[in-house]
């Protein structure tokens with residue numbers, strides 16, 4: 001049996017996928033049966049096909065030894081953290097799509113999972129339906145991953161695409177996102193998307209996994225897209241590229257430092273990331289043996305995200321009490337300040353009414369348009 005905590009967009013998608021593809025999921029999970037026993041949610045869902053499964057008391061799940069895997073799709077840090085910790089300590093595997101939880105508490109929760117011989121899996125927390133956590137931890141295990149860069153937020157990529165392709169102003173593109181229902185991709189508080197916090201959490205999860213040390217969101221300089229104007233988009237076009245909200249991280253050459261950032265960036269037309277539009281996500285990972293690999297697909301939405309969650313449920317059931325030991329990282333090392341890359345980089349500065357010569361004098365040689 002499994003239980004679902006949180007029947008929002010993703011949680012209801014998980015129930016839908018399990019009910020729809022029930023037989024093949026049972027076969028792949030090498031179980032004789034798979035059933036959702038409980039759905040925990042504070043709201044009522046009269047008329048819902050799963051109506052009989054709803055409960056409001058978390059302890060029913062915690063104290064039921066028949067529940068082997070718990071799906072956490074509640075979002076937010078509390079009480080998700082308390083519930084997930086309790087489940088792992090009670091010997092239940094947990095599968096989550098909650099990036100805020102993994103970014104803040106991943107190291108600790110992986111520790112509880114290892115201690116209690118269960119799995120803590122979170123494929124859906126980055127890139128929605130795109131397989132990225134398992135490929136990094138397993139398929140690319142032979143590589144030292146030195147760096148990655150990605151478009152990690154569907155809502156902001158949708159808004160930027162409207163600005164770039166349709167000449168729409170930021171505010172209008174944001175309104176359109178809501179009107180067209182793209183809002184179902186956005187966070188409960190959409191400022192987490194447009195201010196870059198959602199992408200930041202995903203960068204932290206990927207960086208922790210790639211580089212083996214926990215990276216916390218408050219160590220990562222994070223800028224969203226609220227200040228991007230159509231003029232910036234036009235300048236980018238003139239320069240031969242597009243503006244994308246990128247989450248990036250790299251390891252220093254000596255391997256001792258991790259640098260990470262979330263910010264709008266110019267992306268050259270030749271880059272594969274330049275043509276990633278609408279709510280799609282893409283993550284470019286650079287390994288020392290494989291070179292560059294790009295993972296592309298639907299980074300948000302009900303069924304794509306549910307697809308990743310259910311794959312983790314299958315994995316957890318199949319593994320039983322065998323822990324995924326390739327999925328781990330160490331606690332963070334104490335770092336002073338932010339993990340901003342000290343290497344020189346090109347910046348774009350737009351200053352109205354300043355003579356090009358003055359800009360050059362302040363910022364050094366560059367292309368002044």
Ligand code: HSE
Nearest residue numbers: 153154155185186300
């Ligand atoms: N709000 C997120 C996005 C949802 O727009 O990409 C998926 O994490």
